[in-house]
Amino acid sequence: MISTYVRRLRLAAELAALRQERRMSSEALARAAGLPRTTVSRLENGRMRPNPNDVMKILEHLKVTGEAWTTLLTIARQASERGWWESAASEMGARQALYANLEAGASTIREYQMTLLPGLLQTGEFTRARAGVDKADWSAHFDPDQAVEARIGRQRVLHRPDGPTYEVVIDELAVRRPATALPVLRDQLIHIANQATTDAKISVRILPVDGQITGHMVPRSGFSIYTYPDPQDPVVVAVDTVTDDLVLTSPDAVNHYLDLYERLSDAALAPQQSVRFLQETAEKITDPTGRAA
Template identity: 40%
Template sequence: MPSPYVRRRRLAAEIRKLRESRGLTTDGLARLLYYSRTKVSRLENAQGRPDLTEIMDILDALEITGGQYDRLCQLAREAGQKGWWDRYGVSMGPRQKLYADLEYSANSVRDYNQTAMPAVLQAPEFISALVELDECQGRLNYVPERMAEARMRRQRELLRPGGPSYETVLDECVIHRLVVPPQAMIAQLRHMIRVVTEQNRISIRVLLHDAGIPGGFLPQSSFYLYTFAEPGDSPMAVVDTVTTDLVLTQRGEVDRYTRMYDRLRQAALSREDSIAFLEQVANRRTDETGSET
């Protein structure tokens, strides 16, 4: 199944281009269809699943026929599909659903984690510790067990045969500054080591706290990069902020984050040295706590 979100972005861009080629404003198309301007605007900004009947109305109004009509209707069908992530409702949250959606049909996923362990490589014990941290910040709006189940499902989907290649640059500060029980951190480190060791297409690179990053300014937040196998699905960057995610599809913006990632990757430890570093930290933490995790 193609990514419904990526299909929504493609459909939105094509509808906007067709409207503009007809010399219509958003208001003009809305009046032509007896729709609200908000409805047309939401569609052209890929907000929410498109309704196939509404897409057909728009194509009729824009006098689109033949193969182009059929292709756009197929895009709309794919954009409206639901994935496994939709079964989890609020327990998964819109941000995790977006990531799961993009990962499902991605050819490659790369990310820089500045303040958190990569969600697709989290151990069950670590996820439980994160729930406790979340409870410190206020009342939970999800069922912890369902959230943990969804996150582990996301990991299984990433590791499935035919899944995307995945590489993360992990800032060392996450290991030391995130206050979780020692046993949870040890379990997390060993879990990442095991997954990376067993899966050649999964890689982690640790960015040491004293590593210099030449060639420009430092990154201001965590971010994710996605590529897709189908030529019509352009590369995408997603920038992580405190309250939401900024999705970037313009070539110049994506290229800028790609160059940033390459700089971080070059400054980080190699895959092999990163595994060795994580093993050293896990062994030291085990010795300090007497844990048998």
């Protein structure tokens, strides 16, 4: 499966560039292709699932032929597909559906997690506990059980033969601050350590609270960076906010986060040190009575 969201972005950029090269307005192109102006506008903004027949009409009037025609129509067809996450988006939560879409077909995923442990490495118990707390994403049909199943579905992408490499920098605060019951947190930390030691494509680094970040660029929020096999597809950054996720593709914005990620990674513990940190922190977790959790 490929990211339908990223394919829409790619199609939008290609169509807009072709129209501008032909010195046509979106209104003129819509009239020539026999389409509503809003259809052309929304296609160029990546705001709608494309109808390949509409795209063919546009390509015809933009005089696109040969290999370029085949490539763009293939992108349009991929962008029009429905991913597994769409059938249960309201039950699993719109935010999680967005991340499932961005992860599909990615070749690399790099994340900085500031306050919570990464979703792609969460246990079912941890996800279930957080689903009962993080209600900002709840819709009328939200189902915590479906959210857990969807998280498991997302995690499968890491273990496919053609799955992405996954790097994550986790802030020490996200490790130490109890975001769930202590036994759940202890098992979660052990799980992350095990994943990092048994899967060569997974790299985990812990950013200490006293880590010296080059330029003192203190991060303001968590974020994820996605790249894809097709070099013409955009690099995508998703920035985690309290209630929404901001998706960025402009080179200036993306380059800022690429630079920030490198600084955070350089300031973090090495992977082996990070695994030991997780294991040692888990061993020290006790319940309120002082017994091991």
